[in-house]
Every structure is written in C-alpha cells, then in structure tokens.
Amino acid sequence: MPLRQQRLRADAPELTAALAAIRDDLGADAAFPASVEAEAARSATRPLEGVDRTDVPFVTIDPEGSTDLDQALAIEADGDGHVVRYAIADVPAFVEPGGAVDAEARLRGQTLYAPDARVPLHPPVLSEDAASLLPDVERQALVWTFALDATGAVRSTTLERARIRSREQLAYPEAQRRIDAGDAALGLLRIVGERRIALEVAREGASLDAPDEEVVHDEDGWRIERRAPLPVEQWNAQLSLMTGMEAARLQLEAGAGILRTMPRPTSAAIEEFRAATAALDVPWLPGEHYGAFLRRLDREEPTTVAILAAARRLFRGADYRVLDGPVAADDVVQAAIGAPYAHATAPLRRLVDRIVLAHCEAIANGREVPAWAREAAPGVPEAMRASASRASQLERESLQAVAAWVLAARIGDELDALVVERRDDEAVVQLVDPPVEARVVTAAAPATRIRVRVRAASVADRTIELDEV
Numbered sequence: 001m002p003l004r005q006q007r008l009r010a011d012a013p014e015l016t017a018a019l020a021a022i023r024d025d026l027g028a029d030a031a032f033p034a035s036v037e038a039e040a041a042r043s044a045t046r047p048l049e050g051v052d053r054t055d056v057p058f059v060t061i062d063p064e065g066s067t068d069l070d071q072a073l074a075i076e077a078d079g080d081g082h083v084v085r086y087a088i089a090d091v092p093a094f095v096e097p098g099g100a101v102d103a104e105a106r107l108r109g110q111t112l113y114a115p116d117a118r119v120p121l122h123p124p125v126l127s128e129d130a131a132s133l134l135p136d137v138e139r140q141a142l143v144w145t146f147a148l149d150a151t152g153a154v155r156s157t158t159l160e161r162a163r164i165r166s167r168e169q170l171a172y173p174e175a176q177r178r179i180d181a182g183d184a185a186l187g188l189l190r191i192v193g194e195r196r197i198a199l200e201v202a203r204e205g206a207s208l209d210a211p212d213e214e215v216v217h218d219e220d221g222w223r224i225e226r227r228a229p230l231p232v233e234q235w236n237a238q239l240s241l242m243t244g245m246e247a248a249r250l251q252l253e254a255g256a257g258i259l260r261t262m263p264r265p266t267s268a269a270i271e272e273f274r275a276a277t278a279a280l281d282v283p284w285l286p287g288e289h290y291g292a293f294l295r296r297l298d299r300e301e302p303t304t305v306a307i308l309a310a311a312r313r314l315f316r317g318a319d320y321r322v323l324d325g326p327v328a329a330d331d332v333v334q335a336a337i338g339a340p341y342a343h344a345t346a347p348l349r350r351l352v353d354r355i356v357l358a359h360c361e362a363i364a365n366g367r368e369v370p371a372w373a374r375e376a377a378p379g380v381p382e383a384m385r386a387s388a389s390r391a392s393q394l395e396r397e398s399l400q401a402v403a404a405w406v407l408a409a410r411i412g413d414e415l416d417a418l419v420v421e422r423r424d425d426e427a428v429v430q431l432v433d434p435p436v437e438a439r440v441v442t443a444a445a446p447a448t449r450i451r452v453r454v455r456a457a458s459v460a461d462r463t464i465e466l467d468e469v
Helices: 013-026 034-044 100-108 124-130 172-180 184-202 231-254 267-279 290-295 302-314 351-364 371-408
Strands: 059-062 071-078 081-089 112-114 117-119 138-148 154-165 168-171 212-218 221-227 256-261 319-324 414-423 426-431 437-441 449-458 463-468
Touching: 013 112, 013 117, 013 371, 034 100, 034 124, 059 172, 071 138, 071 184, 071 231, 081 154, 081 184, 081 231, 100 351, 100 371, 112 371, 138 231, 138 351, 154 231, 154 351, 168 172, 172 184, 172 231, 184 231, 184 290, 212 371, 221 371, 231 256, 231 319, 231 351, 256 351, 256 371, 267 290, 267 302, 290 302, 302 414, 319 371, 351 371, 371 449, 371 463, 414 437, 426 449, 437 463
Parallel strands: 059 168
Antiparallel strands: 059 071, 071 081, 081 138, 112 117, 138 154, 212 221, 256 319, 414 426, 414 449, 426 437, 449 463
C-alpha cells in the first residue's frame, strides 16, 4: 500500500527524540533570548507608516497552515498588459539596526524548518503577527508595482512603503481549485505567470522542478509523501522571480546591494550531462539548451528521476555577491534564472532579503542607501552560507530519520527502487515507498528498476541498510 495511504501511529517517542537531537546537534534552538523577545514586543507596537493602499484587494497564497506571510499580490488588466502589485512584509521597519533582534537574525540567517518544529529567524510576535501580512488586518508593507506589457515584460517599476489590508489567505490547493473553476481575479495570475514563464524560456532559464519529498506529521502520525508542485505555485513563483530581477536591476544601477548569483555550467559539465542522458536513451533536440531539455521531460517517466539527479551538477556554485561600485550585469547572472537576481521577497524568513529591501526602497525613491544597510551587507553572504548549510543538513537528516522510522517496521520486506546514479560499487536508489534516497550494492545501471530488501534501519543513527534481491 502506498505510504501516503498508510496510517502510522502518532505516538513515536523514538522519532521525536531523534528529530530533537538533530536540531540540538545543529544548535537550532527555537527559543530567543529575553532581550530579543522584549525588543521584538516593543517593535510590534510601533505605529504603521506609509501611503494608504488598503483599497487594493491583496491576497496571499502560501503552503497550508503558514503564518509567516511575506508576500501578498493583486493583479489587474491594463490594456493588453497587466499591473501587478506585490506587497512584501516591511521587516526593515520592525528591526532596529544594531539592536538585539538584528544581532540575533544575523546569527540565525534564515528560518529553519523541521518536520515537527520551526526555528524562526525573528520572534513570532513579529514573524507570525505584527510584520506578517495576515488577512483582515492592516499591515505595513513594501509594495512593488510593475506595469507589464502584452508579453509579460516589465515596462516600469515603483516601490513604496504602504499600509495594506489583505483580503484573504489562500493555500495553494484552494487557489488552484479556484483558478481551475474560472475565478476571474486569480485567473490573471495564470496569465501573467505563463507569460513570465515564456520569457524565462526565451532567456534560457532552467529549473530542475523536481517533485518534493515531504515529511507529514498530523493526527494520523508520520509519513513521507512525494508531491509535484501545482501550476499555481509556479505562476506565483514567477512574481517572486520578477521582483528579484527588478531588485537586482535597481542595485546594479546604484552599484550597491547584494545579488544572488550562480555561474553558468561549464561546457564540460554540459557535455557530461548530455552523455548521461544519451546513456539513458533520452535524446536532445538539435541545438536544444539544457534548460529547454529539462523543462520538457515527463516527470512521470522513470528515466526522468535519474536525469534530474545527473542534472544537479549543472546547478552548483550558488552564492551571494556584495556590490560596491559598478559591475557588468553579465558578470553577476544567476544562471538558472538567466538574468541578474536578488533575494527580496522573503524578509520574514531570510536575513539577506531585509538588507536588499532597504537598499531597493532607497534607490527606487532617489535617496541614499541607509548607512546601516551598507555596513551590514558585507557580512551577509557568510551568514547566509552558514545558515543554508544548517538548513540543508536539517532537512536531509530529518528526512532520513523519518524514513528509518518507517522502514524499521518493515525489516525483511521487499521494496521497489529505481537506480538514480552510480557511485563506485554502490548505487543511489530512489525507493518508491517511502519515497526517499538510499544506497545499495548493485551492478544495475541508472534508470533501472530493482527490488531491494530492508536489512536494518536505525532511527537514532539515521541509517538504512538495503540488499538487492
């Protein structure tokens, strides 16, 4: 029976202890020092500032159960184009430069997500309340307004501090259902999103767009589910990408700020990837870019899993670049996006976004970048690298712990697996149930289906031992 249909017992003290131990080992403590909580509580009561935009019908679209709402959107038709308003939580206004909240955020870098806990970047009084763009309450935001032409390209951009009131908080499944049912307002997101995707294709952007393996913990217990992104998630992501590209443009023009970069893959890496796909008997079209090749793959085909694993090598070297003077745009491209880019849409959850937004708000309105933001920028890349490493380790080890817990009850069972890639005499395989990666000694080639038997699984050690049948 597929794991997503299994009912696992909710009482799992061994797993709960293992997940807590992972966080302890990483120093991921959700609690904040008293001084940070006190300063955040004071900031939460500050009067709201900015122009009145409470008449704009903003809505938020996020994962189910989210409370740290960074973005709200409103789209209207404008001739054969559109006007997109994208409100971002005005975290710079709630964090005192050099204060206790600021210092703690620089230590944390970003919000960490575990299956059974969240380790927030800012105290919840800010991140889940006063600064969060919750529905039916007035909130302060930084509102980007984009005028788009008939192709979805940006014709003009403004950025202002404003007071807004979100009309509704939607989860992705509900938003998708409404769009599919013909909701006129939300349907504009589909139009703009698809136009922006077409522009991404034209500039040779690329994405792995792989299904997620998610740990689910609810009243039924623990399980792992594989979930492909809904179309609305991709359309919504295009608004965030558009905002990041405009944030990069503003900072490049001013020669100040922080960009998110990723080098283009080398010719050797592309040829190695092409050879791997040829070995799997999945040919490229003549003159096809690797991004277009990845985009057209059928995500349901077994070979696609192996191809996406091989393609990871094309998406390496992502980093941050602090601007301190003029820089050529071609030297700071984020290769997966196909343009210069900056993180600017998740300030409740990422340190860098707050610093970038402070730069952009000043630059867009013809003012000097605040001294505190300029002074903070050089230290941000290292803080983000360290926090990204923690986040990756937390996600990887938590997933492995849950998988070990599930498989500990299935010792001796035979499972279906797909060989993803070879590593010496071992292979990385993707189990079908539960949908996680593991290693097994086998001579099978990538994209081959094999059967494996569960020999051992340890929750405490986060290990899974398999034998090929």
